Amino acid sequence: MKRCVVFLLMMVFVQLNLKAQTAEELILKVKAKLDKVNDYEAKGKMKMNITFIKAPIATIKVYYKKPDQLRINNEKGISLIPKGSVNINIGAILSDAGSYDIIDAGKEDKTNFRIVRLLPKDENSNVVLSTFYIDAEQGLVRKAKTTTRDNGSYELEMAYGKYAEFGLPDKVVFSFNTKDYKLPKGVTFDYDDGSKKVTDKDKTKNRKGRVEIVYSAFVINKGIPDSIFSQGSSKR
Amino acid sequence: MLQLLRIELYKIFKRPRTYIAFIVITAIILLLQIALKADGKEYVGMMMSGMDDSFFAPPTEVLNGYTVCFIILNLLLIHVPILVALIAGDMISGEANMGTLRLLASRPASRIELLLVKFLAATIYTLALLVWVALLALGVSILLFGTNQMVIPREFEFNIIDTGDVFWRYMAAFAFASVGLITVASLAFMLSTFVDNSIVPVVGTVCVIIIFTILTQIQIPFYDSVEPYLFTTHMLGWKGFFYVKGEEGITIDGSVENLPAVLKSGAVLLGYSLLFLGIAIWHFRRKNILS
Numbered sequence: 001m002k003r004c005v006v007f008l009l010m011m012v013f014v015q016l017n018l019k020a021q022t023a024e025e026l027i028l029k030v031k032a033k034l035d036k037v038n039d040y041e042a043k044g045k046m047k048m049n050i051t052f053i054k055a056p057i058a059t060i061k062v063y064y065k066k067p068d069q070l071r072i073n074n075e076k077g078i079s080l081i082p083k084g085s086v087n088i089n090i091g092a093i094l095s096d097a098g099s100y101d102i103i104d105a106g107k108e109d110k111t112n113f114r115i116v117r118l119l120p121k122d123e124n125s126n127v128v129l130s131t132f133y134i135d136a137e138q139g140l141v142r143k144a145k146t147t148t149r150d151n152g153s154y155e156l157e158m159a160y161g162k163y164a165e166f167g168l169p170d171k172v173v174f175s176f177n178t179k180d181y182k183l184p185k186g187v188t189f190d191y192d193d194g195s196k197k198v199t200d201k202d203k204t205k206n207r208k209g210r211v212e213i214v215y216s217a218f219v220i221n222k223g224i225p226d227s228i229f230s231q232g233s234s235k236r
Numbered sequence: 237m238l239q240l241l242r243i244e245l246y247k248i249f250k251r252p253r254t255y256i257a258f259i260v261i262t263a264i265i266l267l268l269q270i271a272l273k274a275d276g277k278e279y280v281g282m283m284m285s286g287m288d289d290s291f292f293a294p295p296t297e298v299l300n301g302y303t304v305c306f307i308i309l310n311l312l313l314i315h316v317p318i319l320v321a322l323i324a325g326d327m328i329s330g331e332a333n334m335g336t337l338r339l340l341a342s343r344p345a346s347r348i349e350l351l352l353v354k355f356l357a358a359t360i361y362t363l364a365l366l367v368w369v370a371l372l373a374l375g376v377s378i379l380l381f382g383t384n385q386m387v388i389p390r391e392f393e394f395n396i397i398d399t400g401d402v403f404w405r406y407m408a409a410f411a412f413a414s415v416g417l418i419t420v421a422s423l424a425f426m427l428s429t430f431v432d433n434s435i436v437p438v439v440g441t442v443c444v445i446i447i448f449t450i451l452t453q454i455q456i457p458f459y460d461s462v463e464p465y466l467f468t469t470h471m472l473g474w475k476g477f478f479y480v481k482g483e484e485g486i487t488i489d490g491s492v493e494n495l496p497a498v499l500k501s502g503a504v505l506l507g508y509s510l511l512f513l514g515i516a517i518w519h520f521r522r523k524n525i526l527s
Binding site for chain 2: 049054055187
């Protein structure tokens with residue numbers, strides 16, 4: 001009986017404690033996990049589902065270094081990377097948490113995740129608004145929506161596993177709006193097999209693109225040279 | 237017949253102008269490769285212009301041997317047929333012009349045999365030129381740029397093909413291109429049976445190719461109904477081997493988006509070749525050879 005009472009009291013305490021967490025505290029809890037990671041190198045598979053692109057599944061290596069350096073390399077092919085992919089790393093978004101106004105937006109009905117909005121204090125910031133759906137109990141961001149000034153909106157969905165203690169997901173689904181795609185026929189000299197035409201116009205319209213990354217392994221805090229991020233391109 | 241073929245091949249490959257085509261092709265391909273090696277970023281930028289708002293790809297990875305070969309073949313769309321016409325259009329009319337056609341026709345071989353042997357010789361020249369194009373465009377590009385996944389920018393789509401899935405496509409594409417070029421050769425050959433000088437069949441074939449290519453590429457609905465009947469429309473069928481199927485955006489290795497259409501295009505080209513050759517035989521059998 002005593003044990004039951006103690007257990008119930010503990011449960012009530014935990015619940016009260018969770019409810020008491022403000023949005024700021026929640027963000028700090030998330031950030032505390034992410035702050036354990038100074039850099040990482042991750043292996044994984046990247047799958048793209050974009051209306052106008054057909055591409056093989058890519059074997060990738062992802063490099064991250066604090067505060068916001070990120071590089072994705074295709075190990076066996078062309079590294080076709082969505083712009084704004086730096087946002088696949090929550091650590092990069094939260095790198096300077098002090099520069100945001102944090103707003104508590106309640107809970108998501110279905111999942112009970114806490115909704116926290118981050119509004120940049122800097123008016124010229126590229127990020128206009130970030131919305132995080134946080135698993136308060138685990139201190140993990142499960143979903144994030146980011147609206148940028150230049151590159152549209154992004155949505156992230158994350159599933160965690162082995163590396164949850166570092167706030168690193170096993171699977172990330174990155175969704176974004178793709179812009180029109182069309183090249184002049186005079187440039188491509190396409191072969192017309194007589195079967196398209198009906199669907200062509202639809203293919204050019206703005207659609208949602210989806211990139212899925214499934215990580216197989218992380219190497220955390222072993223140091224990554226800066227040269228990795230400057231190979232062949234600027235930061236993405 | 238084999239003896240006749242040997243003589244015809246000897247005649248073709250003895251003439252210095254035969255090698256003009258090889259020299260021109262070598263010059264064009266090497267100039268393109270040098271230009272792309274020196275500054276290919278601009279070209280890659282143009283290729284990727286349809287998607288550079290949403291994606292980034294390192295130009296050095298995009299510009300590999302397989303993609304460079306595709307760019308070169310795209311740019312040689314009109315040049316190679318013209319060079320084929322240069323020889324095939326001279327096969328009969330050249331003899332008439334030199335006054336040796338009557339002598340040839342008086343030999344024991346029938347007129348049909350004579351014509352078929354000459355056509356076969358023109359075909360062998362065409363295939364030799366194509367092999368040369370393949371060696372330079374594909375072989376040298378691979379040596380200069382290495383291999384990687386191949387990028388195919390299309391009007392409404394962007395395909396990426398895995399490195400290991402490319403080579404067989406090139407072999408199929410070159411085989412298809414040989415059928416297309418034989419169609420051009422047969423057109424020039426047919427025209428050469430009608431006249432006694434080489435300029436008309438060569439220029440005539442070139443004009444037909446240019447006009448038909450414009451009609452194929454022009455985006456005016458009025459010409460849409462004509463397009464399927466132009467052999468130049470089907471000559472682009474080699475590209476069909478690089479249009480891949482996809483499932484939820486993932487390339488399916490070994491697939492061809494519309495293989496029946498590509499095969500149909502091949503059949504249409506073969507049909508045109510037989511038609512041109514048939515007309516040439518029909519006319520040549522009745523021709524009053526005076527020179």
